[in-house]
Amino acid sequence: MISSRFDLRIPFYLMILLSVSFVLSIFAMQLFAGILAILWLFEKYSEKRKAVDRIVIFILIYGLVRLAAIIFSEYPSVSVQSLYKEGLFYLSIFSIGFYVKVFDEQKTRQIIYLFIIGAALNSLIGIARFNLGFVERAESFSSGYTVFSVYLLAAFGVAVILSDLVEIKEKYFYLHIVLSAIILAGMVSSLGRANIGISILILLAGVFLKKIKIKQVFLICLVAVILAFISFFNNSTEATHRVEAPAQLSDRDILYKAAAELAWEHPVLGFGPRTFKEIFPLKDELTDKGVGGWHNELLQVYFESGLAGLLAYIILMVGIFSSGISFVKRNKAEENTIIVFSILVSIAALLLSAFFSGFIDSPVLSIVFALLVSVLAAENYRDKGNKNDLIKAASQ
Numbered sequence: 001m002i003s004s005r006f007d008l009r010i011p012f013y014l015m016i017l018l019s020v021s022f023v024l025s026i027f028a029m030q031l032f033a034g035i036l037a038i039l040w041l042f043e044k045y046s047e048k049r050k051a052v053d054r055i056v057i058f059i060l061i062y063g064l065v066r067l068a069a070i071i072f073s074e075y076p077s078v079s080v081q082s083l084y085k086e087g088l089f090y091l092s093i094f095s096i097g098f099y100v101k102v103f104d105e106q107k108t109r110q111i112i113y114l115f116i117i118g119a120a121l122n123s124l125i126g127i128a129r130f131n132l133g134f135v136e137r138a139e140s141f142s143s144g145y146t147v148f149s150v151y152l153l154a155a156f157g158v159a160v161i162l163s164d165l166v167e168i169k170e171k172y173f174y175l176h177i178v179l180s181a182i183i184l185a186g187m188v189s190s191l192g193r194a195n196i197g198i199s200i201l202i203l204l205a206g207v208f209l210k211k212i213k214i215k216q217v218f219l220i221c222l223v224a225v226i227l228a229f230i231s232f233f234n235n236s237t238e239a240t241h242r243v244e245a246p247a248q249l250s251d252r253d254i255l256y257k258a259a260a261e262l263a264w265e266h267p268v269l270g271f272g273p274r275t276f277k278e279i280f281p282l283k284d285e286l287t288d289k290g291v292g293g294w295h296n297e298l299l300q301v302y303f304e305s306g307l308a309g310l311l312a313y314i315i316l317m318v319g320i321f322s323s324g325i326s327f328v329k330r331n332k333a334e335e336n337t338i339i340v341f342s343i344l345v346s347i348a349a350l351l352l353s354a355f356f357s358g359f360i361d362s363p364v365l366s367i368v369f370a371l372l373v374s375v376l377a378a379e380n381y382r383d384k385g386n387k388n389d390l391i392k393a394a395s396q
Contacts, residue, residue, distance in 0.1 A: 002050045002381075004043060004102050011039055011099040015111050018096075019371065020118030022364055023140035023151050024125070033092050033367055040095035051098040055377050058319045062312040063090050066273060069305035073272025074279070082273040082361070089366040096370050100378040105336070108378060109167075112158065112339065115371065119155030120179040122148070123186030130189050131231050136238040138189035138231070147364050149192035150353050153199060154368050156183045157346035160202050163212040164338050177216055181223030188228040191238055194356040198349050205345065211338070251286050252295055258282045259299050270306035273361070279303070297354035300361070313360070320347060320373055327380055336379055343376045 004011065018032040040048070066082065073079035100108060126138035126148055137145040159180045162168055168176050187195050203220070206212035258281050265271075271279050276293050294300045302310045324344040331337045350359050350369065359365035 002047050002098070002101050004047070004099070006039060006043075008102065008107075011036060012103065012107055012111075014039075015096070015099060015103075016114050018367075019111055019115040020121065022118065022368055023122050023143040023148050024118075026142040026364060029364065029367060030088060033088055033095075036099065037088070037091040037095040040091075040098050043098065048094070048098060051094075051101050051381075053097075053377050053381065054319055055316075055323060055373055056093055056097055058312075058316040059090070059093050059373075062309070062316050065269075065305050065309045065312045069269045069272050069309060072269050073275065074266070075272055075275045078274055078278060079272035085274075085363060086361055086366070088363070089360075089370060092367055092370040093374070097374040097377055100374045101381050103378070105382065108375060109339070111371075112162070112342075112375060116155055116159045116162070116176075116179055116183075119152055119159075120182040123152055123182050126186050127182075127189050127227060127231055131234045133235055136235070137191045138186055143364055145190045146192065146357050147362060149187050149190040149195045150350065150357060150359060150362075150365055151368055152183050152187045152190070153195045153349050153353055154346045154365075154372065156180065156187065156199050157202050157349040158342045158372075159183060160206045161211045161338060161342035161345050163206070163216055164210075165335060177219045178223060181220045182227065184220060184224040185227035185231070188224060189231045195353055198352050201352075202345060202349060211341070251288055251291055254282055254285045255291075255294055255296070255299075257285075259294065259303070262303065266303075266306060268306045269308055270302060270304045273304045275304065276300075293358065295356060295358075297358035297360065300358050304361075317347075317351065320344075320376065323380055324376055327376075327383060331383060336383070340376055340379050343372050346372055347376075 014032050014036050018029060018036070021028040021032060063086075066086070070076070070079045070082055100111070103111075122140050123138075126135075126140050129135050129140075130138040135145070139145040139148040143151070159176070163176060163180070184199055187199055203212070203217050207214055207217060261281055262279060294303065298310065298313075301313050305312075321344060324340050327340045328337050328344075331340075347369070350365070350372075353359070359369055
């Protein structure tokens with residue numbers, strides 16, 4: 001098993017603070033993630049090696065392709081910004097992944113529970129700001145409505161599936177419903193139509209797979225609708241606009257038209273990270289002149305790091321899901337399967353939302369992703385360790 005040279009309370013409390021700070025304060029999130037990374041740097045090399053698994057390797061490969069895209073970028077002075085804007089994500093994959101593997105099962109569950117509680121807290125803040133008229137769409141203090149909505153979507157995916165845990169059903173049934181409803185209401189108040197649709201799919205999938213009861217879904221939706229109704233009663237500006245212009249495409253038709261024009265100009269390594277504004281050929285046709293990306297992660301990855309980056313991205317996602325599905329098949333009767341399944345649903349929700357936004361190069365959402373895949377990897381690590389112990393015991 002992996003061991004740390006530090007008192008485990010230090011990384012554990014840092015992880016708790018990180019799990020509730022994602023959109024509350026980017027500075028705080030980066031501070032806690034940064035301190036975790038520094039602690040990890042001082043761990044024994046032999047222990048750090050034990051924590052490197054297939055998922056970490058796939059992410060490292062993706063990072064190396066991104067680095068190559070920076071080196072060969074058409075706009076190196078722009079692309080080099082990715083080194084410090086995305087660097088924390090790669091450090092966090094190592095550091096968060098290491099410490100979640102060091103923690104026992106109880107601590108891992110506490111982190112996941114606090115991730116859900118933190119999402120509900122941030123959702124309440126966004127709803128309150130929306131009701132008070134500070135913003136036209138619900139968002140937190142340090143994130144826009146898109147990041148806010150996708151973050152809540154990731155937490156909602158975990159929360160819905162965790163409804164099946166015995167501990168939640170027996171001790172926290174109604175509390176969990178309220179937390180899930182607050183998260184859903186935050187998404188509705190942020191007016192992200194795609195994410196609202198994905199959240200409905202999560203609920204339907206949860207019912208179909210018998211991870212959540214129809215009664216729970218009804219109560220979650222009822223509370224969420226009440227909160228959303230109050231919110232739109234107090235602030236209806238953006239909602240009214242969307243009702244009047246339901247077919248608005250958020251410039252996506254222009255984005256796809258431009259993508260078709262540029263598709264084969266730099267197919268191997270792309271134009272370089274963060275070069276959208278430099279390469280986009282149809283700026284004058286955009287309704288929103290502030291658009292800074294392709295609003296589609298697959299297009300974003302392709303144009304920034306080419307087919308090499310897109311292939312590395314796809315391999316990473318396939319690796320994550322194959323790892324999770326393999327765990328579920330091996331441990332059908334184990335409660336830990338519910339945790340792993342909740343992570344898979346959450347990452348699937350992130351992937352679906354990525355067709356309308358993106359997460360892997362976001363300063364906030366990439367760290368959320370790092371936490372999710374680290375929990376998945378830790379469950380796999382503990383499972384293999386337990387089975388090895390059983391094999392050794394049987395052979396003696």
